[in-house]
Amino acid sequence: MALLEVEHLRVEFETRRGNLIAIDDVSLAIEEGEVLGVVGESGAGKSITGMAIIGLLEPPGRVTGGEIRLAGRRIDNLAYDSMRRIRGKEIGAIFQDPLTSLNPLYGVGRQLAETIMAHTDASPTAARARAIQLLGEVGIPAPERRIDAYPHEFSGGMRQRVVIALALAVNPRLIIADEPTTALDVSIQAQIIQLLKGLCREHGTAIMLITHDMGVIAETADRVAVMYAGRIAEVGPVRDVVKSAKHPYTKGLMGSIPIMGREVERLSQIDGSMPRLNAIPTGCAFNPRCPDGMARCGVERPDLMATGGPNRAACWLYAPLGVAVHG
Amino acid sequence: MLAYVIQRLLQAVGVMLAVGLIAFAMFNYIGDPVNNMVGQEASQADRAELRQQLGLNAPFPMQFARFVANALSGDFGMSLRMQRPVAHLIAERLPATLELVFASAILALAFGVPLGVFTGIKRHSWVSRVILTVSLVGVSLPTFVIGILLIYVFAVLLGMLPSFGRGEVVKLGWWSTGLLTKAGWLAIVMPAITLSLFQTTLILRLVRAEMLEVMRTDFIKFARARGLPERAINFGHALKNTLVPVITIVGLNIGGLIAFSIITETVFQWPGLGALFIQAVQFADVPVMAAYLVLVAAMFVLVNLAVDLLYYLVDPRLRGERAVAGGGH
Ligand SMILES: Nc1ncnc2c1ncn2[C@@H]1O[C@H](COP(=O)(O)OP(=O)(O)OP(=O)(O)O)[C@@H](O)[C@H]1O
Ligand code: SF4
Ligand SMILES: [Mg+2]
Numbered sequence: 264m265a266l267l268e269v270e271h272l273r274v275e276f277e278t279r280r281g282n283l284i285a286i287d288d289v290s291l292a293i294e295e296g297e298v299l300g301v302v303g304e305s306g307a308g309k310s311i312t313g314m315a316i317i318g319l320l321e322p323p324g325r326v327t328g329g330e331i332r333l334a335g336r337r338i339d340n341l342a343y344d345s346m347r348r349i350r351g352k353e354i355g356a357i358f359q360d361p362l363t364s365l366n367p368l369y370g371v372g373r374q375l376a377e378t379i380m381a382h383t384d385a386s387p388t389a390a391r392a393r394a395i396q397l398l399g400e401v402g403i404p405a406p407e408r409r410i411d412a413y414p415h416e417f418s419g420g421m422r423q424r425v426v427i428a429l430a431l432a433v434n435p436r437l438i439i440a441d442e443p444t445t446a447l448d449v450s451i452q453a454q455i456i457q458l459l460k461g462l463c464r465e466h467g468t469a470i471m472l473i474t475h476d477m478g479v480i481a482e483t484a485d486r487v488a489v490m491y492a493g494r495i496a497e498v499g500p501v502r503d504v505v506k507s508a509k510h511p512y513t514k515g516l517m518g519s520i521p522i523m524g525r526e527v528e529r530l531s532q533i534d535g536s537m538p539r540l541n542a543i544p545t546g547c548a549f550n551p552r553c554p555d556g557m558a559r560c561g562v563e564r565p566d567l568m569a570t571g572g573p574n575r576a577a578c579w580l581y582a583p584l585g586v587a588v589h590g
Numbered sequence: 591m592l593a594y595v596i597q598r599l600l601q602a603v604g605v606m607l608a609v610g611l612i613a614f615a616m617f618n619y620i621g622d623p624v625n626n627m628v629g630q631e632a633s634q635a636d637r638a639e640l641r642q643q644l645g646l647n648a649p650f651p652m653q654f655a656r657f658v659a660n661a662l663s664g665d666f667g668m669s670l671r672m673q674r675p676v677a678h679l680i681a682e683r684l685p686a687t688l689e690l691v692f693a694s695a696i697l698a699l700a701f702g703v704p705l706g707v708f709t710g711i712k713r714h715s716w717v718s719r720v721i722l723t724v725s726l727v728g729v730s731l732p733t734f735v736i737g738i739l740l741i742y743v744f745a746v747l748l749g750m751l752p753s754f755g756r757g758e759v760v761k762l763g764w765w766s767t768g769l770l771t772k773a774g775w776l777a778i779v780m781p782a783i784t785l786s787l788f789q790t791t792l793i794l795r796l797v798r799a800e801m802l803e804v805m806r807t808d809f810i811k812f813a814r815a816r817g818l819p820e821r822a823i824n825f826g827h828a829l830k831n832t833l834v835p836v837i838t839i840v841g842l843n844i845g846g847l848i849a850f851s852i853i854t855e856t857v858f859q860w861p862g863l864g865a866l867f868i869q870a871v872q873f874a875d876v877p878v879m880a881a882y883l884v885l886v887a888a889m890f891v892l893v894n895l896a897v898d899l900l901y902y903l904v905d906p907r908l909r910g911e912r913a914v915a916g917g918g919h
Contacts, residue, residue: 351817
């Protein structure tokens with residue numbers, strides 16, 4: 264049993280112009296201690312998937328189908344307060360912008376201590392001691408002096424370190440890191456990713472790492488899921504996805520990576536653009552852009568299927584021969 | 591910190607000097623102070639002598655300096671209408687007004703803040719809609735209409751509350767308080783509610799708008815992702831971030847309460863400064879008017895000073911020195 268299992272997840276936004284299906288039949292699993300990279304163009308549904316997992320979709324967004332299980336326990340249908348106890352304690356989260364993730368009016372020590380005390384019965388003194396220790400672990404120099412400093416007294420990189428300390432404060436089993444370095448200066452992005460990965464390895468924490476940076480994925484992730492238009496296009500071990508992509512969309516993506524480049528690479532080198540949610544084509548969502556499209560692609564939607572290698576791809580190119588098109 | 595306080599104090603002194611100048615101008619140039627003192631019948635020689643005595647022939651800056659010195663020692667001259675020192679009149683009336691304003695401010699905060707938080711968080715609940723609709727009545731009905739309605743219902747129809755006055759007051763030194771007797775409490779209920787309604791609505795709507803704003807921020811999202819209890823998020827993280835604008839408005843409005851109290855005091859025949867001021871205006875009792883002006887301005891300035899200091903306590907970003915020091919404390 265994997266640590267996190269997402270099965271047939273569906274997320275809809277009820278808008279005035281009808282229901283938008285933002286996530287459609289997404290299944291993925293993350294093992295204990297594993298780093299799963301999630302990539303895909305802007306709007307592919309990466310963040311929404313993450314928010315659905317920690318139960319923080321904002322209305323009108325809503326999970327309308329599927330199941331999410333943590334260590335076998337179903338968590339997508341929990342009451343607000345039961346889910347609240349899981350957030351931070353079992354599943355932590357790190358968001359994109361360290362400048363705005365911290366409450367400007369509270370000292371960082373207080374924010375750490377309140378997180379610790381929300382999930383354990385640590386005394387204020389113990390929580391503070393632990394807070395100082397955490398600040399040290401994430402590489403804040405002289406943490407016992409910085410503990411009462413306010414967020415505006417730290418640089419962007421230091422703030423993101425504090426955010427990491429907050430997400431790891433009570434040793435969750437999974438961290439959802441949604442573009443944790445995009446807002447940071449390029450020169451410190453690698454450090455922060457290194458820090459996050461190192462700490463999680465030490466504590467055996469799994470990571471769902473959402474990013475646009477294929478370089479980061481290649482260096483950090485164990486497996487990769489490629490999302491396209493609210494679905495998973497391909498998933499597999501990082502080496503195989505990067506080196507021998509199977510899905511035509513992934514091939515296009517990989518073709519556009521500067522070799523091990525450190526620059527943020529927006530994934531848009533494939534001709535055309537991802538369809539809007541209210542205009543997702545029938546059949547394979549990628550078919551209007553696909554160089555390998557077949558008649559079947561415009562009619563029937565492919566599910567993830569075996570490709571002969573370790574990857575699975577949602578593409579008819581890998582349909583087992585001799586299986587009838589329609590049952 | 592010290593520099594900040596000193597700067598604010600200097601500003602306050604500047605404002606008070608400007609107001610003093612206006613009061614002084616009123617005092618000296620609206621009507622003739624000599625006339626006011628000796629009446630029409632006095633001879634030309636008597637008048638000239640009095641002018642000299644009063645220092646009215648001294649150069650303007652000298653006269654103003656004397657006015658300020660007198661004002662600082664609480665001497666605003668004699669009331670023309672009552673023939674008593676203005677300072678005494680004010681001392682008699684001040685407690686009534688301050689107690690009324692204080693009670694109203696407490697009411698406005700006690701209702702406005704929690705209701706604002708509630709309607710900000712439970713944005714779609716029908717209770718919130720009812721509260722918001724009712725609160726609109728609070729801003730759209732004029733004070734005197736509300737006062738008269740209250741009097742009609744609770745004093746005339748039900749006979750539960752007195753329709754005018756302060757009830758029974760107790761003297762504590764020069765201060766007379768209505769808050770130590772049951773009659774005093776009954777008497778302050780309706781005026782305080784009347785005076786507070788507008789402010790309650792204002793605070794409610796302001797807190798609600800600020801809450802809606804804050805709830806959308808990343809740090810609230812992140813606080814949720816950390817699994818903090820809702821109570822800590824709503825009343826700690828979110829509410830505290832609405833405080834700066836709320837303190838500003840509440841501060842301004844305490845000044846406003848003093849000014850608005852003129853109407854409420856008239857409706858409820860509340861023996862406060864507002865009533866004194868209205869009478870002074872009717873009789874062109876210039877020294878009383880000038881003193882009232884200075885006093886109200888002083889209260890505005892004091893409240894503003896308090897607001898500035900509160901900012902400083904609430905928002906660490908305003909405490910500049912620490913950021914520069916870059917370390918602990
Ligand atoms: N409140 C909303 N109402 C309607 N649609 C929404 C809403 N929020 C998000 N969406 C849609 O859901 C889809 C997925 O969004 P999501 O934020 O998950 O994208 P993403 O893959 O994280 O993109 P990015 O790389 O830009 O962060 C997008 O097409 C977006 O338009
Ligand atoms: S299913 Fe067809 S359209 Fe879709 S990626 Fe595969 S080949 Fe291209
Ligand atoms: Mg996103």
